[in-house]
Amino acid sequence: MRVNLKVAILCVCVGLTLITVSVWTRCGGELSPFSRRHTKQQPIHGDEGERGGSEGTGLEEIDCQINGDYSIPCRREGDEVYLPFSFIHKYFEVYGKLASYDGYERFEWSHSYSKVYYPKGKYDPRGVFLYFENYNVELRERVKCISAAEGVPVSIQWQVQGYYYPTQIAQFGLAHYSKNLTEPEPRSRVLEDGSGVTSDWQGRILRQDGRLVFNTSDGSQILLKSDYVLDFIMSVDLMLRPGDNSSMTFVLQNREKKEIWFLHYVCSSVHIYAKDHDIYHGMNCEDGVWASLTRDLIVDLQKGLSFQEIPKRKLSRSKFKIASILLEGSGWLDNLTLSSSQHLPQFFAAARWFVKHQDPDTGGWPISVKRRGTQGMKDLQPGWLSAMGQGHGISVLSRAYYLSGDSTYLEAALKALGPFHVDSRRTGAGVTAHFLGHLPWYEEYPTQPPSFVLNGFVYSLIGLYDLLTLGPPARDASMLFHQGMASLKKLLLLFDTGSGSNYDLRHFSIGCAPNIARWDYHATHVNQLLLLATIDPDPILSNTAHRWARYMMGKRAPHN
Ligand SMILES: *[C@@H]1O[C@H](CO)[C@@H](O)[C@H](O)[C@H]1NC(C)=O
Ligand SMILES: *[C@@H]1O[C@H](CO)[C@@H](O)[C@H](O)[C@H]1NC(C)=O
Ligand SMILES: *[C@@H]1O[C@H](CO)[C@@H](O)[C@H](O)[C@H]1NC(C)=O
Ligand SMILES: *[C@@H]1O[C@H](CO)[C@@H](O)[C@H](O)[C@H]1NC(C)=O
Numbered sequence: 001m002r003v004n005l006k007v008a009i010l011c012v013c014v015g016l017t018l019i020t021v022s023v024w025t026r027c028g029g030e031l032s033p034f035s036r037r038h039t040k041q042q043p044i045h046g047d048e049g050e051r052g053g054s055e056g057t058g059l060e061e062i063d064c065q066i067n068g069d070y071s072i073p074c075r076r077e078g079d080e081v082y083l084p085f086s087f088i089h090k091y092f093e094v095y096g097k098l099a100s101y102d103g104y105e106r107f108e109w110s111h112s113y114s115k116v117y118y119p120k121g122k123y124d125p126r127g128v129f130l131y132f133e134n135y136n137v138e139l140r141e142r143v144k145c146i147s148a149a150e151g152v153p154v155s156i157q158w159q160v161q162g163y164y165y166p167t168q169i170a171q172f173g174l175a176h177y178s179k180n181l182t183e184p185e186p187r188s189r190v191l192e193d194g195s196g197v198t199s200d201w202q203g204r205i206l207r208q209d210g211r212l213v214f215n216t217s218d219g220s221q222i223l224l225k226s227d228y229v230l231d232f233i234m235s236v237d238l239m240l241r242p243g244d245n246s247s248m249t250f251v252l253q254n255r256e257k258k259e260i261w262f263l264h265y266v267c268s269s270v271h272i273y274a275k276d277h278d279i280y281h282g283m284n285c286e287d288g289v290w291a292s293l294t295r296d297l298i299v300d301l302q303k304g305l306s307f308q309e310i311p312k313r314k315l316s317r318s319k320f321k322i323a324s325i326l327l328e329g330s331g332w333l334d335n336l337t338l339s340s341s342q343h344l345p346q347f348f349a350a351a352r353w354f355v356k357h358q359d360p361d362t363g364g365w366p367i368s369v370k371r372r373g374t375q376g377m378k379d380l381q382p383g384w385l386s387a388m389g390q391g392h393g394i395s396v397l398s399r400a401y402y403l404s405g406d407s408t409y410l411e412a413a414l415k416a417l418g419p420f421h422v423d424s425r426r427t428g429a430g431v432t433a434h435f436l437g438h439l440p441w442y443e444e445y446p447t448q449p450p451s452f453v454l455n456g457f458v459y460s461l462i463g464l465y466d467l468l469t470l471g472p473p474a475r476d477a478s479m480l481f482h483q484g485m486a487s488l489k490k491l492l493l494l495f496d497t498g499s500g501s502n503y504d505l506r507h508f509s510i511g512c513a514p515n516i517a518r519w520d521y522h523a524t525h526v527n528q529l530l531l532l533a534t535i536d537p538d539p540i541l542s543n544t545a546h547r548w549a550r551y552m553m554g555k556r557a558p559h560n
Helices: 006-028 085-092 166-182 297-307 343-356 387-404 407-415 454-468 472-495 519-535 539-551
Strands: 060-066 070-077 080-082 095-101 104-110 143-146 153-155 188-192 205-208 211-215 222-229 233-240 247-254 260-267 272-275 278-283 291-296 320-328 330-339 432-435 439-442
Touching: 085 095, 143 297, 153 166, 166 343, 166 387, 188 222, 233 247, 233 260, 247 297, 260 297, 272 297, 278 291, 278 297, 291 297, 291 343, 297 320, 320 330, 343 387, 343 407, 387 407, 387 439, 387 454, 407 472, 439 454, 439 472, 454 472, 454 519, 472 519, 472 539, 519 539
Parallel strands: 260 278
Antiparallel strands: 060 070, 070 080, 095 104, 143 153, 188 330, 205 211, 211 330, 222 320, 233 291, 233 330, 247 260, 247 320, 272 278, 432 439
16 A cells, blocks of 8 residues: 655655755855854854844854764754754654744654554444545546546556556545545536436437437537536446547636636547547447446546646646536437535446456456566566455455445455465465465565565455455455464564564565665554454554554664
């Protein structure tokens, strides 16, 4: 699992640089922060009075020698020495910012940039998935677009053409499932259902059997003028005739700049292409088959812009309106609706993807791209399986079965247990490695030698738990869960560094330096252990979670 915190970190860094530069310019006068002038008792003059009288405070410049390796300019006041925070930030990887409230300004220091979400109660496998209601998978940069054919994200993390990545698709589904449980009820407005609710379309249309029928082969245009704002989640049942260049187009207008964008849904196997102000999303068109689309029009616009490398900044929904809707070629339309959200249809798109793309022999969701091995590990060849993808897929399918009662979802979830019984050395068939030859570990990346990634393993355990709580048919899930929990408890403390946690055990399996988890991954470890501690009373889970949470506040394990 990956959390996009780079942007946040960057902001903090930029902020800090600005702070430091401005502090230096105020305190240091003409002196550059890296000049090595030796001065004795030279008072530093700042802006008159502004910083509580740096004038006459007795601050003098002094070189700080860093481990005898290099020096940086510091300040001294009597016996006290002040180091620039920009140095401390980089050297110790700690974070800080100026914050102004309650009428005064202070400097806020934090040891980590991540957050722990304390569970409110026992984990409910039918409820919110961890804290995923905060995820916006579709806006991640490594998501090329949401496929209009499948309704799920297309990843470009390891291959620019785009591919379906089970872990990402599951996170998209679980985020929408969780948002459905936590967000306010959506606003929704039907524009056209072919009978009861109709709109004033210009051009030649017909209404037949409760559907709208259109045909522009005579060169006419069909258009619905509109002025819709705020609610940009569009859903429609659509059957486009593929031979007739048929399309449905939403004309989006930026209300301030009056800029216009054409968002076309067309019959094509290409996920997305764009040229200037025209953005095309390819959907499935088959004679006699209705397609049900649920589209976030602003996300679709955003992806069209980043596809062309036009501004990557997040678009503000309040600045847009739907100026008109166009139909071209020929086809049928029903249930055209605009809403403020439509989470469950997006969740079920993910669930359907997992049913449709499961390998019937192995029960796996093979990943079609190569993943390069690092530090002497072999590449993962296309077709590899991930225990995290399997576990996350099971979490989606278990919830889909719970909501719908449709046994297809349950069957797919049970079948997905197959790879947990197969050794991870069998590419495309198995995900289980054995620590020291006997403790089973479900591998997020089935590398050779094994990598023992912690967060992906725990996500797979949560998937197994979600399934075993559905009842007796899931006895196999129960066995796999308990066997995995036993390994986790035995190996968990190998991940403890005394001041943070390791992402994996590669230092053990390949004899290199440990791969220390970034703070967002460390926070994920803590959040996962807190969740497990609500369903398993073994103190190793809660004790470790709480100790690891304290590492995020700068507390370290004591030394001898
Ligand atoms: C969640 O889903 C239910 C069932 O479809 C729906 O009635 C409800 O409005 C949804 N709520 C949100 C916030 O999406
Ligand atoms: C659209 O109209 C043309 C004639 O104007 C006709 O040949 C064609 O079959 C029509 N298409 C559909 C899908 O009805
Ligand atoms: C579809 O569009 C292409 C390109 O604009 C055009 O060459 C072709 O003639 C069109 N086909 C039909 C059936 O309108
Ligand atoms: C439109 O929605 C109604 C009510 O949910 C449904 O019965 C109908 O089948 C839908 N139309 C299509 C084409 O799916």
